[in-house]
Amino acid sequence: MFIDYAKITIKSGNGGDGCVSFRREKFIPKGGPDGGNGGRGGDVVFKATKHENTLLKFRFQKFFIAQNGQNGSSNNKTGRNGTDIIIEVPVGTVIKENQSNVLADLDADQKEFIVSFGGAGGKGNAHFATSTNQTPKLATKGKKTQEQEIILELKLIADVGLVGFPNAGKSSLLQAISNATPQVANYPFTTLTPHLGYVSHNDKEFVVADIPGLIEGASQGKGMGVRFLRHIERTKILIFILDITDNPKEHFEVLIKELKSYGLDLQSKKFAIALNKIDLIDKINKETYKKQFNPHNVYFISALKKTNLKELLDWINKNI
Known part of the structure; x- marks a missing residue:
């Protein structure tokens, strides 16, 4: 079945939180900070392919979400980045934020566009250590992302x-x-x-x-x-x-x-x-x-x- 219009909801991944952690050190009584940063969230990527010729699949799946970044951990370990979600669409698909705002025109095979970037990871307390503050107890949260509704329109490419x-x-x-x-x-x-x-x-x-x-x-x-x-x-x-x-x-x-x-x-x-x-x-x-x-x-x-x-x-x- 040929479908040339779809409205879907997407969400990029949240960033992982930074970690508050301390290790024991000989010259620092309270221990040195070793909390790692959070990983960044995955992006939502649209990719044109000549192997698709209809937007039919978006009738059955309306929500797409990328993976969240993992939280940081002790020993200065940075959380793993979230995996991007790659959504394949037919060549000729136009991505719109609304009817009047075009985000991208995927008019060539393998052309890609990142519609929503993943959230940045938070900073662990090791990031905030200074010569005057050697035992910071501060860490930041990863950036949270929001759901976004977008419109897909297929315009056939023919000579x-x-x-x-x-x-x-x-x-x-x-x-x-x-x-x-x-x-x-x-x-x-x-x-x-x-x-x-x-x-x-x-x-x-x-x-x-x-x-x-x-x-x-x-x-x-x-x-x-x-x-x-x-x-x-x-x-x-x-x-x-x-x-x-x-x-x-x-x-x-x-x-x-x-x-x-x-x-x-x-x-x-x-x-x-x-x-x-x-x-x-x-x-x-x-x-x-x-x-x-x-x-x-x-x-x-x-x-x-x-x-x-x-x-x-x-x-x-x-x-x-």
Whole structure:
């Protein structure tokens, strides 16, 4: 199951307490101080890995805690440091303190970020010994840490994003050009989760994401809402998949409006238009459609029949 949002609670380890202890010494009647320092608490570390592709596990585990540092002991023994807890997340996971404060963007495999540092260990009484105070009875407590609630959001990292209304043929196209096996059916919102496919064409390989169908008002939460719009942000290229039999120009304008309302900078992305389902039309006046969508690149395809897909893939290959 694909899950791209989670809210969890974390806590780094407490620092161990310093120790008050004395040893017998010939010239110091009360004995010399030998209380060791406490160990530091473990950190909470998030690490991106390409071996994860969903935040599903955070539905079942909501609390993560690192190990506490051990207390110091006599003979100047420092307590052992607490073990860090390393939490693996998919590449593309954004860590937030709240909806407006981003802590880290783990957008590369093996990238790490320490969300919460462990508490410092307390000082034992040996630390406070001086020439004028040779038998200090003072030791400090280790630093205590607090629970912290954080938000995880997964933004897929793909080279190409397929965007369109429900039933436009995005899943069929992904299935036709890649190794992906998305669900394909003739009803709205067949695709409920993004699908990734790996495409090899000519001398290049690239990742294509099938973004669940958008409708008018998606940027305000209608239909599948903004939940999947975030996955479009990272794509280098967008392909607008439009059903040629169902007001493609009108649908294109709605999609552009929703993407802009969401805040997507379309000026920074290359995109093309794929008019799908040409197998359902006897004659197509291509020049008329090209004028409608001028100056954008327009391709006439049938994902079902795999017609003219090479031309579209050639354009992607050239612009990736």
